[in-house]
Every structure is written in C-alpha cells, then in structure tokens.
Amino acid sequence: MTPLNAEKIFRAIAHPIRREILIRLAGGEKTASDLAEPHKVSFAAISQQLSGLKESGLVSERRDGRSRIYRLRPEGLKPVTDWLEYFEKMWASKLNDLGNFLDKKHGNKLRKRKIHVKTSY
Amino acid sequence: MSKLRIEVTYPYPVSTVWQAFTDPSQLKQWHMDNNFIPKVGHKFQFHGTANRYWDGILNCEVIEVIDNKKLSYTSCGYDKDSITTITYTFVSLKKGTKVILEHTGFKGVGGMMLSKIIVALGSQILLRIRLKKYLKKYREQV
Numbered sequence: 001m002t003p004l005n006a007e008k009i010f011r012a013i014a015h016p017i018r019r020e021i022l023i024r025l026a027g028g029e030k031t032a033s034d035l036a037e038p039h040k041v042s043f044a045a046i047s048q049q050l051s052g053l054k055e056s057g058l059v060s061e062r063r064d065g066r067s068r069i070y071r072l073r074p075e076g077l078k079p080v081t082d083w084l085e086y087f088e089k090m091w092a093s094k095l096n097d098l099g100n101f102l103d104k105k106h107g108n109k110l111r112k113r114k115i116h117v118k119t120s121y
Numbered sequence: 122m123s124k125l126r127i128e129v130t131y132p133y134p135v136s137t138v139w140q141a142f143t144d145p146s147q148l149k150q151w152h153m154d155n156n157f158i159p160k161v162g163h164k165f166q167f168h169g170t171a172n173r174y175w176d177g178i179l180n181c182e183v184i185e186v187i188d189n190k191k192l193s194y195t196s197c198g199y200d201k202d203s204i205t206t207i208t209y210t211f212v213s214l215k216k217g218t219k220v221i222l223e224h225t226g227f228k229g230v231g232g233m234m235l236s237k238i239i240v241a242l243g244s245q246i247l248l249r250i251r252l253k254k255y256l257k258k259y260r261e262q263v
Contacts, residue, residue, distance in 0.1 A: 084227065086174055087125055091222055094152055095129045098141060098220075101151035102133050116128040 005079040012056030017041070018049050022058060025072035032068060088117050125224040132217040139189045139211060153179075159186045167196075174198075189213070 013019050021035055036046040050070055053059040057076035062069050092115045103110050131138055141147045143159040153167040163183045171177035175198040184206070185193035193208040205226040212219040 083174070084125065087224060087227075088127075091125065091127050091224065095127060095220065095222065098151040099129065099131055101147070102131055102137065102141060106133065106137075111132070113129060113131070118126045120124050120126070 006083045008056050009058065009077065009080055012053055012058055015049065015052075017046075018053055021046070021049060021053060021070075022072060025059065025070060029069050029071040032070065035070070084119055088119060092117055125222075127222045128219060129222075130214065130217055130219045135189045135211050135213040135218045138218040138220060139192075142192055142209060157181075157183075159183065159192065161186055165194075 013022065024030065024035060032043055032046050032050060035050070036043050050059060050061070054061055058073055059076070060071050060073050062071070095115060096113065099113050100110050141151065143157070145155050145157045148155055148157055153169040155165055155167050157163070157165045161183050165181050165183070167179040167181060169177050169179070178198070180197045181194045183192075183194045185191055185208070189211055191208065191210050193206065195204050195206050197204045205224060208223045208225075210221040210223075212221065
C-alpha cells in the first residue's frame with residue numbers, strides 16, 4: 001500500500017547510520033567530516049550514505065570552497081505525509097458518504113456535518 | 122505508532138449506525154462492495170476502485186465485534202508488509218451516535234514503522250517548524 005516514492009524514502013532511512021545522519025542534520029547543516037566524527041567510520045562510508053540520502057531527496061548538498069555542506073530537506077518527507085494525507089481524505093469522504101446514505105435512507109434532507117480528523121505520529 | 126483518528130456524529134440511534142457498518146448490503150452503498158460478516162475471525166474482501174495507492178482489493182479479517190459498541194478488522198493491500206488495523210468505536214449520545222474511526226499500523230518497507238522516522242526526525246523542533254511551513258506553503262500553492 002506504500003506508493004513507490006514513499007518506499008524510496010523508507011529504504012533511505014532503513015539504515016541506522018542514515019537515520020542518525022538525518023537526525024543530526026535536523027540540528028543544522030554539516031560537512032561530511034562533521035558527520036563522520038561520532039561514528040568512527042570512514043569519510044568514504046559516510047559519503048556513500050550521504051549520496052543515498054541525496055538520491056532519496058532527503059538531503060541536499062552545496063559547495064563552500066573546498067568543503068561540501070549537507071543540509072536536511074524536510075520537504076523530502078512529503079511523499080510520506082502525502083500518503084497519510086490520502087488516508088485522511090479517503091476516510092473523511094467515506095464517513096461523509098455514510099452520513100448522506102443514512103439521511104437518504106431515512107428520508108431526511110442531506111445534512112452538513114463536522115468531521116474531525118487528527119493524525120498522530 | 123502512527124494513528125489516524127476521525128470523529129463524526131450522526132443524528133441516528135446507535136443500532137441504525139451499527140447496521141450501516143455491519144450489514145454488507147448497507148456497507149456496500151456508502152463504502153465498498155464486500156462479503157463482510159460481523160464475526161471474529163471472518164476473512165473478507167473489500168472491492169473498490171484502484172488508484173495509485175492500491176490495486177482495488179483489500180484482504181481483511183474481523184478481529185473484534187462488540188454489538189453497537191466496537192468493530193475492528195485488519196486490512197491488507199497487495200503489499201503483504203502493510204497490514205493496518207481499522208477500529209470503529211460507537212458512542213451513543215442523546216442526539217445520535219458518535220463514530221470514532223482509528224486507522225493504525227502504517228509501516229514502510231521491511232516492517233519499518235513510519236512513526237519511528239517521523240518521531241525521530243520530528244522530535245527536532247526545527248524540523249517540525251520547517252516541515253509545517255513547507256506543507257503550509259504547498260497547500261497555499263494548490
């Protein structure tokens with residue numbers, strides 16, 4: 001039930017190091033060597049994870065002189081939030097249809113109704 | 122765990138609303154074609170119109186039935202990893218019936234919980250603000 005572009009994001013964050021990179025980038029932009037530091041992993045290994053994250057659209061890269069600086073792209077999560085939003089809309093519409101169905105079945109005028117939707121993560 | 126919760130109140134007694142959810146012919150009229158029976162362990166399907174999120178068939182199993190109070194079933198599309206649970210709670214009120222729908226269990230690839238990502242990332246206040254701003258901007262554009 002997950003759409004392809006959301007799956008891409010799930011795959012990107014399936015790796016614990018990639019997840020940690022994202023969380024650290026949420027605190028502000030960093031270079032690859034900043035990110036490699038706490039992991040005791042090679043710069044090359046971090047670079048590889050960063051390129052995967054770039055591909056998924058969750059991270060962007062810019063050059064500043066000699067160094068490359070990485071930044072989180074929260075909008076990259078959009079396929080995932082879209083996916084949940086689809087369910088919100090689908091259910092709100094179904095439950096509205098149910099109200100119309102009941103009104104018709106009982107010979108009443110179609111009423112407007114309040115639909116409270118809340119998604120928690 | 123990610124959870125979608127929707128509340129709607131209908132100006133009809135709980136038994137009327139309950140029937141709309143448990144009588145397959147009524148259920149078909151507002152929801153989808155189905156072979157539902159309100160019996161725990163009953164396996165059934167919903168048939169709807171395919172879209173980019175699913176192929177039009179949901180394989181479901183009834184997991185809880187409390188007459189006029191609660192109805193719960195699991196639901197699974199073509200991706201076997203993505204079983205979700207749908208629970209309806211019915212609350213009888215003076216002026217009608219409140220239906221609370223809860224849809225839980227959204228997972229990503231390999232059983233990865235969606236909530237893990239969003240909570241991990243979303244716990245960073247900065248990100249939350251950025252994401253909110255972005256989504257607001259996006260909605261305004263649409």
